[in-house]
Amino acid sequence: LIRPVLKTQLLCCSGFQPLLTSGLAAMLRKVFLAGGHVTPFVGKGSPNFQKGLKGLKEYFAESIQGAFRETGAKPEAIDRIYVGNFAGELFNSQGHLGAAVAAAHPALLHRPSMRVEAACASGGLACAEAVRAICAGDDIVLAVGVEVQTEADSRTGGTYLARAADFKRQSGLDDFTFPALFARRAKAYLEKYPEVKMADLATVGVKAYSNGNKNPLAHMHSVKRPLEKAVAGPEFLKNEELKPFVRATHCSQVSDGGAAAIFVSEEGLRKCGLSKHQAVEIVATDYGAGDLWSDPEDLAVMDTTRAVVSRMLASAGVKPSDLDVAEVHDCFAIAEILMYEAIGLAPPGKGTELVKSGATSLEGKIPVNTGGGLISFGHPVGATGVKQVLEIYRQMKGLCGDYQMKSQPNLGLCVNMGGDDKTCSAMLLRNT
Numbered sequence: 001l002i003r004p005v006l007k008t009q010l011l012c013c014s015g016f017q018p019l020l021t022s023g024l025a026a027m028l029r030k031v032f033l034a035g036g037h038v039t040p041f042v043g044k045g046s047p048n049f050q051k052g053l054k055g056l057k058e059y060f061a062e063s064i065q066g067a068f069r070e071t072g073a074k075p076e077a078i079d080r081i082y083v084g085n086f087a088g089e090l091f092n093s094q095g096h097l098g099a100a101v102a103a104a105h106p107a108l109l110h111r112p113s114m115r116v117e118a119a120c121a122s123g124g125l126a127c128a129e130a131v132r133a134i135c136a137g138d139d140i141v142l143a144v145g146v147e148v149q150t151e152a153d154s155r156t157g158g159t160y161l162a163r164a165a166d167f168k169r170q171s172g173l174d175d176f177t178f179p180a181l182f183a184r185r186a187k188a189y190l191e192k193y194p195e196v197k198m199a200d201l202a203t204v205g206v207k208a209y210s211n212g213n214k215n216p217l218a219h220m221h222s223v224k225r226p227l228e229k230a231v232a233g234p235e236f237l238k239n240e241e242l243k244p245f246v247r248a249t250h251c252s253q254v255s256d257g258g259a260a261a262i263f264v265s266e267e268g269l270r271k272c273g274l275s276k277h278q279a280v281e282i283v284a285t286d287y288g289a290g291d292l293w294s295d296p297e298d299l300a301v302m303d304t305t306r307a308v309v310s311r312m313l314a315s316a317g318v319k320p321s322d323l324d325v326a327e328v329h330d331c332f333a334i335a336e337i338l339m340y341e342a343i344g345l346a347p348p349g350k351g352t353e354l355v356k357s358g359a360t361s362l363e364g365k366i367p368v369n370t371g372g373g374l375i376s377f378g379h380p381v382g383a384t385g386v387k388q389v390l391e392i393y394r395q396m397k398g399l400c401g402d403y404q405m406k407s408q409p410n411l412g413l414c415v416n417m418g419g420d421d422k423t424c425s426a427m428l429l430r431n432t
């Protein structure tokens with residue numbers, strides 16, 4: 001369980017000793033994130049949103065062309081492309097998305113390009129594979145994530161997203177299978193820690209919306225969500241047992257959007273005309289999978305995330321307290337709390353105390369999800385993991401405008417999750 005399928009899957013760059021030695025480790029090279037582009041994330045609730053106006057093709061083009069523009073990478077110099085997308089076949093009747101990138105620029109025609117899929121961790125895996133490709137000898141690799149979800153109504157979309165769970169066993173929980181699965185986790189958490197209340201979980205949403213209100217790219221940029229509104233958000237599940245444990249105000253959005261990131265070697269930096277100081281360094285990356293077909297022993301613990309993140313941090317000799325900023329997968333408020341605890345930012349049962357203390361707010365000691373996270377920035381699922389690494393990059397380079405942290409962070413962590421903690425993709429980045 002939670003093992004890399006290949007020994008080479010755990011990468012630790014930048015002079016840190018890798019935990020596992022392998023053929024690839026012997027070829028390790030420094031890897032940098034040169035930057036990239038995130039489109040506005042949009043959907044119901046964003047002003048001027050028009051359903052059907054833009055589809056997959058447009059989001060691929062907008063994000064990829066933006067990444068070339070913002071990094072100086074030349075399309076002709078791209079060695080390889082990884083595409084993160086979860087469910088194009090269902091939302092858009094469109095698969096085979098490795099071949100969806102050439103329309104963004106003619107120089108991408110006939111380049112090595114493939115789609116990777118791990119539900120909502122698809123974007124994170126596209127980035128991890130891009131890093132592996134650089135370690136294996138490529139110089140400039142594009143990771144792009146796109147999802148267009150609003151072509152379906154949210155209930156139908158909920159049944160599509162249910163394919164990221166054990167469909168036969170779990171889709172019957174509710175049409176909104178994932179909200180129901182995380183309501184199940186919230187229920188288990190509140191039973192295990194009776195001092196924690198639903199109103200405490202709502203504070204995650206308040207932080208998310210407050211950050212998203214400062215971020216013009218955020219799906220919920222214009223929506224205000226003070227505590228009283230977050231606490232009183234509507235219950236919407238039909239499953240009577242789980243209904244009280246998730247509210248619409250605790251949920252990530254059904255969004256459309258794209259994000260494209262350019263990973264480079266030192267030689268790739270030179271080819272892009274960039275100095276190291278214009279990039280951020282990838283210290284380590286890792287991913288792992290749990291067991292899709294069974295429940296974890298304790299629903300109040302994210303064991304896949306805990307295993308992958310602790311393995312990666314240990315490999316880099318980094319403690320959770322060393323982190324200056326983090327992007328975590330807050331698909332629901334309870335998920336952000338469980339992530340704090342799985343990463344080691346808070347002890348078990350103390351995640352809501354951490355968010356209520358303000359430590360994870362923009363002004364806090366360890367800001368988390370500074371642009372609004374999945375709850376407010378939005379969650380076009382295959383784009384999310386790519387957007388997360390670019391958010392860390394943007395904070396490190398002082399590009400976040402109204403939601404810029406006071407001091408630019410040195411060390412940042414991204415955690416992207418697929419399914420109900422069934423895939424975890426993590427990356428550790430350092431400012432240069």
Ligand code: CAA
Pocket residue numbers: 044118119120121153154155158161164176178179234235236247248251252253254331379417418419420
């Ligand atoms: N009062 C009561 N009920 C309400 C309501 C209200 N004010 N507002 C909405 N509802 C209910 C209604 O019952 C409605 O049902 P019908 O379909 O019968 O009309 C249902 O909610 C949906 O209504 P809307 O379509 O108007 O809802 P919305 O667009 O405002 O969406 C949401 C709200 C259902 C919470 C939606 O945002 C959502 O589904 N969010 C979660 C998305 C999600 O699950 N993403 C994946 C996360 S999991 C992950 O990241 C890992 C992975 O790999 C999948």
